Amino acid sequence: MKRRKVVIALGGNAIQSGDATAEAQQLALEKTARQLVDFIEKGIDIIISHGNGPQVGNILLQQAAADSVKNPAMPLDTCGAMSQGMIGYWMQNAMDKVLKERGIKKNVVTVVTRVVVDQNDPAFLNPTKPIGPFYSEEEARQIMEETATFFKEDAGRGWRRVVPSPKPVSIREHSVINSLIQQGNIVIAVGGGGIPVIETENSLLGIEAVIDKDFASQKLAELVDADALIILTAVDNVYIDFNKPAQKKLADVSIEELNVYIEGGHFAAGSMLPKVEAAIKFAETSPDRKTIITSLDQAFNAIEGKAGTVVSLHRAGVLA
Numbered sequence: 001m002k003r004r005k006v007v008i009a010l011g012g013n014a015i016q017s018g019d020a021t022a023e024a025q026q027l028a029l030e031k032t033a034r035q036l037v038d039f040i041e042k043g044i045d046i047i048i049s050h051g052n053g054p055q056v057g058n059i060l061l062q063q064a065a066a067d068s069v070k071n072p073a074m075p076l077d078t079c080g081a082m083s084q085g086m087i088g089y090w091m092q093n094a095m096d097k098v099l100k101e102r103g104i105k106k107n108v109v110t111v112v113t114r115v116v117v118d119q120n121d122p123a124f125l126n127p128t129k130p131i132g133p134f135y136s137e138e139e140a141r142q143i144m145e146e147t148a149t150f151f152k153e154d155a156g157r158g159w160r161r162v163v164p165s166p167k168p169v170s171i172r173e174h175s176v177i178n179s180l181i182q183q184g185n186i187v188i189a190v191g192g193g194g195i196p197v198i199e200t201e202n203s204l205l206g207i208e209a210v211i212d213k214d215f216a217s218q219k220l221a222e223l224v225d226a227d228a229l230i231i232l233t234a235v236d237n238v239y240i241d242f243n244k245p246a247q248k249k250l251a252d253v254s255i256e257e258l259n260v261y262i263e264g265g266h267f268a269a270g271s272m273l274p275k276v277e278a279a280i281k282f283a284e285t286s287p288d289r290k291t292i293i294t295s296l297d298q299a300f301n302a303i304e305g306k307a308g309t310v311v312s313l314h315r316a317g318v319l320a
């Protein structure tokens, strides 16, 4: 029987909920690992991807604070690579610990992943991706006046620095990621949406941007021929009329219906909208492919059809 393969995209709350210390983030990842190892116990192959908005923004600030001739600040693409290594390392430790506790022998490996983007992507002219800590409007306006950076209000949560977020075109390491999975390993890849690179005549060149991890995860799920893309965030479901008295949970939803809800403005730009768009992009490639959007706590119930929002071409049901 064909083994099931899923790409699991971890939202911000899987790594960090307020406390940015290494200890707190590692503790959060241990809780996350407990949920993910349930998939392994069920015989499902997993590729783990994750966001990096808070982390890459903080690394960038650290670079600026220490910038000098002897210790020059690193550019954003390199900071993205640092965030992949840092979170991948924490995730490997967390997964190893839980796998050992449950008596499962499997290797966990992080692949530094480069994602090719189009240098003419209009996103380079309109920065939208929030990174780093939150500021008050007053603080943000002052920093903008003093530096060549842009800030925007982030989904009612405060002001954050924004950087360009081009769409992923291809993933340089997708074949090796697939080989690692086929050999029975657990793979962590496209962390932080992948390191954005552009293709030049002879090489790949890093470019200053942060790719949305939900879009990068969708692209990877497509390229490795995954059965499902599972997007984990802070809510159990996608809702229409979110946070209003008429709020309604979406359980099993077709792409056609979701497009109507997008038109109706039900999903906030920069938070739920990219998840819904990524969900559609993956599910529309085949009637056999589904995207599930749910919380970390409901992830396992969701693949058994007991929770979450399942997006498919024809309301086709769930993975299990």
Ligand SMILES: Nc1ncnc2c1ncn2[C@@H]1O[C@H](COP(=O)(O)OP(=O)(O)O)[C@@H](O)[C@H]1O
Pocket (backbone or CB within 6 Å): 010, 011, 012, 013, 051, 232, 233, 234, 235, 237, 238, 239, 240, 241, 242, 266, 267, 268, 270, 271, 272, 273
């Ligand atoms: N229609 C909606 N249904 C559910 N959640 C929504 C909706 N619109 C906005 N949201 C918000 O979007 C959040 C997910 O976006 P975000 O926090 O940016 O993602 P991530 O988990 O990847 O960090 C949810 O926790 C919820 O607060």
Ligand SMILES: NC(=O)OP(=O)(O)O
Pocket (backbone or CB within 6 Å): 011, 012, 050, 051, 052, 053, 054, 130, 192, 193, 210, 211, 212, 213, 214
């Ligand atoms: N790269 C990315 O999408 O990060 P967040 O999910 O943390 O915003």
